Amino acid sequence: MAQAVATSDSMASGSSRNFKLRWTDIFIVLGIIMLIVGASGMAQRLTQGLAPTNITSYVPWGLWVGFYDYLVWLEVGSLLVFITLFYLIGFTKLKPIKPFVLFTGFTVVLMALIIVLLDLGHPERFWHVLLYPDFSSMITWMVWLHSAYLLLLTVELVLVLSGTERSESILKLLAYFSLPMGLALIIVSGSIFGVIATRPLWNTASLPLMFLISSLAAGSGLLTLLVVLFWPDKQSPDYRQIIQRLARLTSVLLAGGVFAAGVIGFTMLYQGSGNPIRAEGINLILSGPYAWSFWIIHILLGVLVPLIVMIVMPRNPLLVGIAAFLSTVTFVAVTLNVVIPVLVTPDLEGLATAFVDSKLDVNYVPNLMEWLMLAFIFGLGSLIYGLGLRFLPLQPRNEEVNHG
Amino acid sequence: MKDQNEVEQASDVTRRNFLKGLMGGAGAAAAVAAFETLADNPAILLAQDAATEPASSGSVLSSAGEGGPVDVLERMRLELQRALQKSSLDRRWVMVIDLRKCVGCHACTISCVAENKLPPGVVYRPVIEEEWGIYPNVGRRFVPRPCMQCENPPCVPVCPVGATYTNEEGIVEMNYERCIGCRYCITACPYGARVADFGFTYNQDMPEADGLILGQAGADDYERVANFEYGKSYEREGRGSPVGNARKCHFCQHRVLEGALPACVTTCIGRATLFGDANDPDSLVAEMIARPNVMRLREELGTEPRVYYLT
Numbered sequence: 001m002a003q004a005v006a007t008s009d010s011m012a013s014g015s016s017r018n019f020k021l022r023w024t025d026i027f028i029v030l031g032i033i034m035l036i037v038g039a040s041g042m043a044q045r046l047t048q049g050l051a052p053t054n055i056t057s058y059v060p061w062g063l064w065v066g067f068y069d070y071l072v073w074l075e076v077g078s079l080l081v082f083i084t085l086f087y088l089i090g091f092t093k094l095k096p097i098k099p100f101v102l103f104t105g106f107t108v109v110l111m112a113l114i115i116v117l118l119d120l121g122h123p124e125r126f127w128h129v130l131l132y133p134d135f136s137s138m139i140t141w142m143v144w145l146h147s148a149y150l151l152l153l154t155v156e157l158v159l160v161l162s163g164t165e166r167s168e169s170i171l172k173l174l175a176y177f178s179l180p181m182g183l184a185l186i187i188v189s190g191s192i193f194g195v196i197a198t199r200p201l202w203n204t205a206s207l208p209l210m211f212l213i214s215s216l217a218a219g220s221g222l223l224t225l226l227v228v229l230f231w232p233d234k235q236s237p238d239y240r241q242i243i244q245r246l247a248r249l250t251s252v253l254l255a256g257g258v259f260a261a262g263v264i265g266f267t268m269l270y271q272g273s274g275n276p277i278r279a280e281g282i283n284l285i286l287s288g289p290y291a292w293s294f295w296i297i298h299i300l301l302g303v304l305v306p307l308i309v310m311i312v313m314p315r316n317p318l319l320v321g322i323a324a325f326l327s328t329v330t331f332v333a334v335t336l337n338v339v340i341p342v343l344v345t346p347d348l349e350g351l352a353t354a355f356v357d358s359k360l361d362v363n364y365v366p367n368l369m370e371w372l373m374l375a376f377i378f379g380l381g382s383l384i385y386g387l388g389l390r391f392l393p394l395q396p397r398n399e400e401v402n403h404g
Numbered sequence: 405m406k407d408q409n410e411v412e413q414a415s416d417v418t419r420r421n422f423l424k425g426l427m428g429g430a431g432a433a434a435a436v437a438a439f440e441t442l443a444d445n446p447a448i449l450l451a452q453d454a455a456t457e458p459a460s461s462g463s464v465l466s467s468a469g470e471g472g473p474v475d476v477l478e479r480m481r482l483e484l485q486r487a488l489q490k491s492s493l494d495r496r497w498v499m500v501i502d503l504r505k506c507v508g509c510h511a512c513t514i515s516c517v518a519e520n521k522l523p524p525g526v527v528y529r530p531v532i533e534e535e536w537g538i539y540p541n542v543g544r545r546f547v548p549r550p551c552m553q554c555e556n557p558p559c560v561p562v563c564p565v566g567a568t569y570t571n572e573e574g575i576v577e578m579n580y581e582r583c584i585g586c587r588y589c590i591t592a593c594p595y596g597a598r599v600a601d602f603g604f605t606y607n608q609d610m611p612e613a614d615g616l617i618l619g620q621a622g623a624d625d626y627e628r629v630a631n632f633e634y635g636k637s638y639e640r641e642g643r644g645s646p647v648g649n650a651r652k653c654h655f656c657q658h659r660v661l662e663g664a665l666p667a668c669v670t671t672c673i674g675r676a677t678l679f680g681d682a683n684d685p686d687s688l689v690a691e692m693i694a695r696p697n698v699m700r701l702r703e704e705l706g707t708e709p710r711v712y713y714l715t
Contacts, residue, residue, distance in 0.1 A: 048603070049602065049603050049643055049647070049648055050585075050600070050602055050648070051603050051604060055600075056525075056600075057525065057526075057590060057596075057598070057600045058596060060587035060590040060591055060600055061591065119586075120584050120586055120648075121584070121586070121587070121600065121647075121648030121649060121650075122583065122645075123584075123585075125565075125583075125584045125585075126584065128565040128567075128582060128584050129564050129565055129584065132565045132566055133564065133565070134561075134563060134564055134565060134566040136561040136562075137561060137562050137564040137588065139562070139564040139588050140565075143564065192588070196558075196562075196592050197558060197594070197705055198558065198592065198593070198594035198702075199591065347593070347594055347595065347596045348549065348595060348596050348701075349532075350533060350534055351530065351549065351596045353533070354531055354549070355513065355527045355530040355531075357524060357525045357527070358525070359525030359599075359602055359604070360525060360530075360599070
């Protein structure tokens with residue numbers, strides 16, 4: 001890393017090619033590091049399939065599915081909030097950030113698709129979903145919507161980078177398309193879990209809606225973070241006003257999400273509900289061995305701290321940025337807590353001990369290989385993001401911004 | 405009352421004939437002892453007894469119509485032959501598992517593994533052991549759990565590529581070549597009856613030295629022998645199917661359609677697992693599922709399993 005930075009410095013000092021190190025190059029450096037660190041995990045995945053993971057037949061989805069949903073929440077949520085504010089409400093001051101929102105969404109959707117692709121037992125057959133689709137499955141809808149969303153984002157990104165007058169009108173039209181498509185994608189990704197009757201904690205009509213609320217809260221946080229990071233003129237009065245409004249919106253969505261989740265959670269915990277498995281699942285999240293991921297990572301760092309900062313100091317961009325970062329990053333604890341605790345609660349008691357094998361186990365903790373493969377994907381995303389920030393004309397034209 | 409007396413007399417006659425038969429083949433004393441045992445044990449019936457008395461799930465011998473005592477396996481085999489004469493749409497394959505007769509030997513589990521060449525981590529028919537109560541009032545039972553072959557299978561509609569479906573025999577089967585390995589069906593099965601094939605082999609970490617009997621090479625050969633699921637031949641090579649797929653019990657369709665009973669049925673030492681066509685009113689399984697002590701797992705879900713348990 002030091003060598004990479006030194007090389008960049010020397011290139012910058014050489015200045016024959018007018019190369020200047022930007023703070024956004026940190027994404028490139030981080031990306032390369034994570035690619036190197038995660039390479040062994042990816043190599044294992046490519047050569048040995050899912051065998052080296054801690055996934056079992058009784059806990060068939062784990063870390064990767066949790067991260068996939070998290071990234072879907074981020075990408076769709078940020079775009080939904082942006083499109084609603086920019087096109088529907090007419091908050092046009094957000095225009096300078098539009099290319100960043102689209103490019104971030106594009107990168108995140110790409111990462112999400114690679115993760116879920118590599119979670120398949122036969123990733124080389126992904127095209128079966130396009131060629132032999134069965135639309136009674138929520139996964140079919142998810143794949144189709146997600147692929148279409150990637151296509152739409154790519155077109156939008158190309159148009160916004162072209163920056164012509166005509167492209168603006170097409171962009172507006174596409175934005176109206178992407179709004180229902182994004183809503184559908186989020187609802188479908190929640191319904192993947194919601195329709196499974198045998199998993200009481202998933203099988204609630206409220207789960208897809210909770211996905212939507214969570215996605216909007218996470219996406220609003222990401223949008224706020226993008227504004228703090230990439231706003232071209234941080235001395236302008238618009239900047240603080242936008243930060244303040246986004247902080248308010250994010251805090252309302254966070255508070256609303258917590259309230260809704262609380263109401264649903266208390267209902268499920270009711271002892272007389274006649275559904276002890278559901279209550280057991282909730283208790284596992286609230287007081288099980290990984291309760292810290294819920295209470296400390298999500299509730300404390302992801303909700304309470306950001307809420308306090310955004311309510312008390314909404315005009316302080318630095319603090320709002322940190323709060324938005326915390327909120328955005330820690331939302332992954334929610335998706336992991338949606339996916340994993342339900343699966344580690346066995347369908348039939350005694351099944352896990354009926355035939356002993358490491359792949360017939362109801363216990364699941366992601367292993368190093370799973371984290372490493374994830375690091376590789378995030379490294380890839382970070383590298384693409386860093387290169388895009390450097391080489392794509394994302395900044396407003398005729399405006400040199402020195403981020404120092 | 406009169407009818408009952410007639411039945412009892414008829415029953416006595418057949419027992420007497422049976423006794424004569426036995427005496428012809430062995431010593432009288434031994435035969436008498438055997439007769440007394442049989443007469444005292446309602447688990448063993450003669451063919452005509454079975455026709456006049458309610459069929460007992462405690463029996464290893466049962467009726468096949470005319471003639472002497474018949475092992476229930478033979479009866480089921482004959483019924484299977486009869487069922488195969490019909491159109492597949494007229495058949496309704498069901499499995500009946502008598503929990504009072506299951507001793508938890510796991511022979512069915514192992515025979516299934518052998519029949520389908522299942523790799524490590526893949527099991528179609530585990531036997532769940534249940535214990536309950538507080539000492540001294542405790543109970544224990546064994547619950548074999550094959551695929552329930554639900555009439556409303558939750559695993560089928562969730563498959564994004566139609567790789568799992570109910571075939572014309574009413575059996576939920578897999579199209580390994582179509583399956584993408586998303587494992588959605590595994591999460592949707594209420595019975596945990598689907599497993600993922602992660603691609604393990606039994607001797608993958610063994611040293612390559614020659615063994616005393618076979619050595620790794622020989623063991624490898626055995627392990628890579630093709631199975632015949634769904635009437636096809638799947639050799640275990642590389643990462644091709646069924647590696648990477650969801651897998652499940654299919655009531656040994658490749659055997660059944662050739663006139664052989666499922667492997668778990670033939671190897672059940674207590675004849676606790678029965679199999680046949682429930683649409684045949686004279687079949688053993690049809691008799692069994694008409695009993696009041698029949699139940700199915702998680703019926704509240706409306707999946708309509710084709711596996712019945714006698715309790």
